[in-house]
Structure formats: structure tokens, C-alpha cells
Amino acid sequence: MADITNIDIINAIRGLYQNPNRVVDYQAIEELKAILNKLNTVLSANVQNWPTLMAVKAEDTDAALVQIKMELQEIENKLASVLNVSDTDAQAQLALVKGELQDIKTRLNQTFDVQLTGSNDSKDLINGVTVTAGSSYVSNNYNFYGSRIGIGIRLASAVKFRLDVYSKANDAANTAFGSSRVIDKTTAADRDFVSYQLMTRKVNFVFTNTDASDVTINLLTVTDFMS
């Protein structure tokens, strides 16, 4: 029988078991890494027990080789077990996730007991916009969730002005159904506030400066009353 070294045996074993590339299950890969770590520990322990890097007769290593083979068999069994269990676990986890997803979907189709009272949301929608004399500034579209909004406006100087609220469809074209004049100052003023019953969820605001001077909107704040 040819002489072999302990390191030959260990390298052969390591080469055989350190190629987990064919395993695509990430959980199995993690398990496999743990097993390989254990394998390395086992082999290292054997290396320490032997006079490593010394040429020895094969028969000298037979007992140790049998021991390693037994341990390898145990590891192989564990590996097979991990791969099988991993698949089962994955299916169980998938079933669990599917069940939870179905629960969520079912819940979404039901009513929600949401406490909105006191959830009034106030936003500063326009600030620092100067509107040319005789001209109208058309704001962006905004979505509100209550049944009523409060609108407050402050101008940098007193002018005659109007404020219209346009009720919009919820389509991509933002189709306007109509408008309501909520403020109409025929004498110069630099502020006003008003309550408006929402007709649609989406609206925009048109500020018209009916004066002969330009004016700056310092702030237009809208409170969405959800109570």
C-alpha cells in the first residue's frame, strides 16, 4: 500500500465537501456552511491528534480513517436531512406567508374602525407666490380626506382678490366639475379665512388678484377636517 499522509486524507475530504455551489436554497446553504464548519473542526481535531505533515503508513491511519468516515457519514446524513427539512420548512413557511397574505387581503376588504376625530391635518399649500395684477394663479391639485376644509390666507399687502375652489374628478386628466367662490374681497384686504364643504376629494385653488397692483401670497393654509 502506498504511503499517504494525514493531510492527503483531510484535503481529500475537504475538497469533497466544500463545494456547495449546486445548492440554491439559501437556508440550506447556511446550514451547509455550519456543517462544513463542523467538518473543519472535526478534521482539525484529527490533525492535531496526529503527527501531521509526517509521512505515515496507511495502516497507521486506518483507525483514524474509520473514525473520520463514520463522522463523515454522520455529516452526510445530517446534510441530507437539512436539504429535505429545508424544503419542507420552506413549504411550511410559504404556506404560513400565504395564509397571512390572505388574512391581510380579507381584512382590507372589510371596514376599518379608524379613529379620525382629532386627526385634522393642516398644510401650508402656497407661500411666497406673487400674483400679477388682474391675473389668476392656479394652484396644484390636492387631495383631502375629510368632509370640510378650512382655508386661511395672508397677503403681503391689502388688495382686492378672490379665491375659488375647483372640484376635480379623480381621473388622470383632473377634470373639473365646477368651482365655488369662497372669498371675494371687493375692498382691499390682506387676509381672510373660510370654511368650505368639500364636493370632491381632489380640489385646486385659483387665487385672482383683481387689483391693479401685484400682490404676494405670504401663506395659504388649508386644514382638512376629518371629524
Added chain:
Amino acid sequence: MINFYEILDEVESGQAENPYAAKDSEENWIPGWISIDFLNENFGQYSTAQEMIDATESEGLKLYFAWLRDQGILT
């Protein structure tokens, strides 16, 4: 005398396009509308864009009248 209803297109009832309707805090002009009645009441007595520009202190209106002149709508 100019009747602005005769020279401007209405985009809304009584409103015409104005590329200088407003200006944001970063000095960017925002297009919007201008009241044709407002123009008739305040500038209908003039016949040229320059006369209208000279008659207003509004930065936006000065640019608007110059734009109407560039468009060939006013002389």
C-alpha cells in the same frame, strides 16, 4: 381704444392666457390667466403695448404686454 375680447382667446370664461400670471419665491414665472374685463377697464384706452407698459407698475403686466407685442397681438 382696444377691446381685448376681440384680440385675445378666452381659455376660461372672461379669462385669457397669461404666461406671467404669477411668480414663485425663486423668481420663476408661472403661467395662469388674466381677466379680460380687467384689461379692458384698465388698459382699453391705450392703443400700443408700450403705452400699456408705461401705464403700469406691475412687473408681470409689463412682461405680459411685451409678450402680446412679441406675439403680434399688440403693436
